[in-house]
Amino acid sequence: MKHRSPRLKSWILFMAVIGMLLGFGPGAGSLLAAEKIIKIGTIFPLTGPVATAGQRCQAAVQTAVEIINNKHPEIKVPLAKQEGILNGYKIVLVHADSQGKADVGKAEAERLLNQEGVWALIGSYNSSVSKPASFVAERMKKIFMCGSSSSAALTQRDMKYFFRLAPTDATESVDFVEVLKWVNKKKKGSVKTIGVIYENSEFGKHAAEEAKKAAEAGGFKVITDVPFTPGATNLDSEVQTLKKANPDAVLGAVLGADYSLWVRTMKKANWKPRIIINYCSGYQDPVITKQLGADADFFMGSSGYSPQFASLMPAVAAVEKIFMTKTNGVPFDGNSIQEAVAMLVLAQAIEKAGSLDTEKVVKTLYENTWDSPLSLGGKVAFAKGGQNIKAQSIVTQLQRGEYRRIYPEKMADGKIVFPMKPWDKK
Amino acid sequence: METFVQVLIDGMLNGMVYALVAAGLCLIWGVMDVINFAHGEYLMVAMYVSYWLGFLLKVDPLLSVVAAGVFIFILGAVTYQLIIRYTIGRPGLVALLATFGLAVFLKNLCMNWFSPNFLILSDTWLGDKTLQLGNIIFPVPQLVAALLALVVIGLIYAMINTTRFGWAIQATALDRDAAELMGINTERIYLVIFGIGGACVGIAGGIMPSYLAVHPEVGSMFGLIAFVCVAMGGFGSIPGAFLAGLLVGSVEALAGFYIAPVFKYIAVFGLYLTVVFLRPKGIFGW
Numbered sequence: 124m125k126h127r128s129p130r131l132k133s134w135i136l137f138m139a140v141i142g143m144l145l146g147f148g149p150g151a152g153s154l155l156a157a158e159k160i161i162k163i164g165t166i167f168p169l170t171g172p173v174a175t176a177g178q179r180c181q182a183a184v185q186t187a188v189e190i191i192n193n194k195h196p197e198i199k200v201p202l203a204k205q206e207g208i209l210n211g212y213k214i215v216l217v218h219a220d221s222q223g224k225a226d227v228g229k230a231e232a233e234r235l236l237n238q239e240g241v242w243a244l245i246g247s248y249n250s251s252v253s254k255p256a257s258f259v260a261e262r263m264k265k266i267f268m269c270g271s272s273s274s275a276a277l278t279q280r281d282m283k284y285f286f287r288l289a290p291t292d293a294t295e296s297v298d299f300v301e302v303l304k305w306v307n308k309k310k311k312g313s314v315k316t317i318g319v320i321y322e323n324s325e326f327g328k329h330a331a332e333e334a335k336k337a338a339e340a341g342g343f344k345v346i347t348d349v350p351f352t353p354g355a356t357n358l359d360s361e362v363q364t365l366k367k368a369n370p371d372a373v374l375g376a377v378l379g380a381d382y383s384l385w386v387r388t389m390k391k392a393n394w395k396p397r398i399i400i401n402y403c404s405g406y407q408d409p410v411i412t413k414q415l416g417a418d419a420d421f422f423m424g425s426s427g428y429s430p431q432f433a434s435l436m437p438a439v440a441a442v443e444k445i446f447m448t449k450t451n452g453v454p455f456d457g458n459s460i461q462e463a464v465a466m467l468v469l470a471q472a473i474e475k476a477g478s479l480d481t482e483k484v485v486k487t488l489y490e491n492t493w494d495s496p497l498s499l500g501g502k503v504a505f506a507k508g509g510q511n512i513k514a515q516s517i518v519t520q521l522q523r524g525e526y527r528r529i530y531p532e533k534m535a536d537g538k539i540v541f542p543m544k545p546w547d548k549k
Numbered sequence: 550m551e552t553f554v555q556v557l558i559d560g561m562l563n564g565m566v567y568a569l570v571a572a573g574l575c576l577i578w579g580v581m582d583v584i585n586f587a588h589g590e591y592l593m594v595a596m597y598v599s600y601w602l603g604f605l606l607k608v609d610p611l612l613s614v615v616a617a618g619v620f621i622f623i624l625g626a627v628t629y630q631l632i633i634r635y636t637i638g639r640p641g642l643v644a645l646l647a648t649f650g651l652a653v654f655l656k657n658l659c660m661n662w663f664s665p666n667f668l669i670l671s672d673t674w675l676g677d678k679t680l681q682l683g684n685i686i687f688p689v690p691q692l693v694a695a696l697l698a699l700v701v702i703g704l705i706y707a708m709i710n711t712t713r714f715g716w717a718i719q720a721t722a723l724d725r726d727a728a729e730l731m732g733i734n735t736e737r738i739y740l741v742i743f744g745i746g747g748a749c750v751g752i753a754g755g756i757m758p759s760y761l762a763v764h765p766e767v768g769s770m771f772g773l774i775a776f777v778c779v780a781m782g783g784f785g786s787i788p789g790a791f792l793a794g795l796l797v798g799s800v801e802a803l804a805g806f807y808i809a810p811v812f813k814y815i816a817v818f819g820l821y822l823t824v825v826f827l828r829p830k831g832i833f834g835w
Binding site for chain 2: 169170171172174175178323349350351352354355356357358359360361363364367379380383384387390391392393410411414415416451546
């Protein structure tokens with residue numbers, strides 16, 4: 124047997140100790156375990172037809188975590204002035220891609236909770252993904268913070284661990300009908316009939332149901348109902364169906380690339396109703412609207428945020444600066460900002476509960492009203508079922524590429540263009 | 550009646566583009582017995598080629614179709630040299646899985662390079678132009694795409710049936726060993742066929758940014774419909790793929806309008822199942 128020199132032995136021992144200190148070798152686990160970290164899982168559509176929105180949602184959560192983990196005295200949001208929470212705990216994100224598919228999102232939720240051992244989940248943009256993924260979290264008694272999924276059904280399930288920040292499509296539908304009534308009154312709009320176009324998904328179908336309910340309650344008649352397959356090669360027959368029915372108003376729940384296809388197909392068919400109002404959809408996506416240019420003008424929709432809201436939400440600017448470093452300069456939109464709020468509110472609740480006991484944090488989330496300078500109303504509070512009852516949105520209209528606040532009137536910074544100008548008169 | 554004609558025209562214009570996409574797939578299958586699962590992704594890559602030429606160099610898609618066609622021809626030839634060549638003579642599943650892997654690779658590569666954002670080329674020559682005959686609207690970009698499809702499919706059909714190279718292709722498709730004994734370089738035929746198959750979809754993808762947003766997922770549904778056209782028309786039959794393309798486009802549009810928009814793909818796949826059930830080799834299959 125070959126004998127090593129004492130000097131070599133001491134070197135090996137020294138390197139082993141250094142290795143262990145750096146996190147390699149048998150002692151590594153305990154050292155990591157001693158580290159004060161809280162793992163949070165995110166599930167967003169990072170690939171697939173709505174990946175552009177999903178990636179921005181993920182960037183929003185990362186932005187919130189950067190603010191929570193580090194001192195940012197210049198930022199006027201809760202927890203920004205301190206470093207970490209619970210006396211030095213840092214949040215570590217573990218990301219997952221749902222591809223916008225319910226089954227993938229559910230499997231990723233299971234993986235994040237079972238294998239990655241995350242403490243809570245944030246996601247998932249698509250209502251159809253948030254639904255099964257949050258079921259997984261509920262079963263395992265883990266918190267699921269949902270920033271932007273808008274299907275009202277999500278908070279009608281009486282779940283204990285599910286919290287949603289965005290307004291629901293039920294409240295948005297009521298708002299849209301109010302806008303139509305307001306247009307009829309102020310502009311002598313004589314809007315009587317409504318068409319609904321929506322993607323054939325959890326989100327779209329639910330939005331359409333709520334639209335029909337609200338329209339009937341408001342005295343309007345829904346004369347056409349147009350579901351479509353997301354990712355279709357064309358929307359010709361969909362637009363021809365709308366054109367033939369020729370409703371005065373159209374309510375749309377059309378996401379991502381389908382939104383630009385829809386707008387361009389309407390232009391091709393040389394048809395527009397007098398007013399179009401969109402749920403959380405491609406309308407709110409600043410990238411899509413920029414790409415569509417002047418064709419995107421005069422469409423309307425609800426939004427919890429756009430850069431034109433800066434005067435109403437002064438705290439956003441400093442946060443948005445960090446966010447834009449992660450998105451190649453694309454600002455927050457109504458969806459992504461809700462995901463940042465979801466992360467911040469969860470961190471506030473952990474801090475206030477003073478514990479990582481999920482039951483205590485859940486109780487704290489329900490019992491308090493949270494300061495949220497990144498939310499339109501400035502506050503967040505949850506009702507039974509997890510809906511944020513302070514959620515607000517403004518109905519905007521795109522005019523020369525800018526989201527003008529139109530309704531409610533007290534928050535308006537522009538006048539509505541009604542009826543929408545025809546395609547050949549811009 | 551006007552509405553019927555309008556819907557039918559929209560459907561047929563889309564159908565001709567489906568036919569062009571399917572023609573490339575059909576050629577590859579007919580000659581080589583290889584199912585190219587990356588066909589939809591070839592379309593997507595061609596759209597990116599056309600988009601970036603338009604965006605960076607201000608080349609209109611009407612001209613970029615040539616560059617996109619050449620680019621995808623080369624991509625097809627490279628795919629053959631690096632992947633398909635090694636799957637020939639092995640169970641069909643090998644080539645199928647290899648091209649499936651290529652599809653995932655291309656999609657993710659584009660997503661990584663160009664982001665998942667939707668890219669729209671504005672101010673193109675064809676742009677949003679329309680021709681109007683009475684109340685019937687002909688969207689010019691789709692009309693040009695359909696005419697292009699018609700020309701390219703016609704040229705391929707003529708090449709296969711009237712040129713010596715075309716006869717060599719037919720001979721290779723019928724019996725590779727016998728073709729080799731007759732002095733035909735079948736390896737070269739395969740290489741060129743994969744290139745031409747790519748070029749067809751490349752030309753379709755090259756013109757599409759005139760009217761369609763470009764994004765990494767854009768080819769998926771076109772690829773799927775191309776498979777339906779090829780199977781419905783008869784594997785290996787160019788006229789079959791053309792007819793099936795027109796049929797799929799028309800059924801899609803008419804079912805979408807007269808039954809329900811959400812029903813249009815159900816009708817397309819229902820028609821496909823019916824044809825395959827009644828005539829498993831497809832309309833023109835042999």
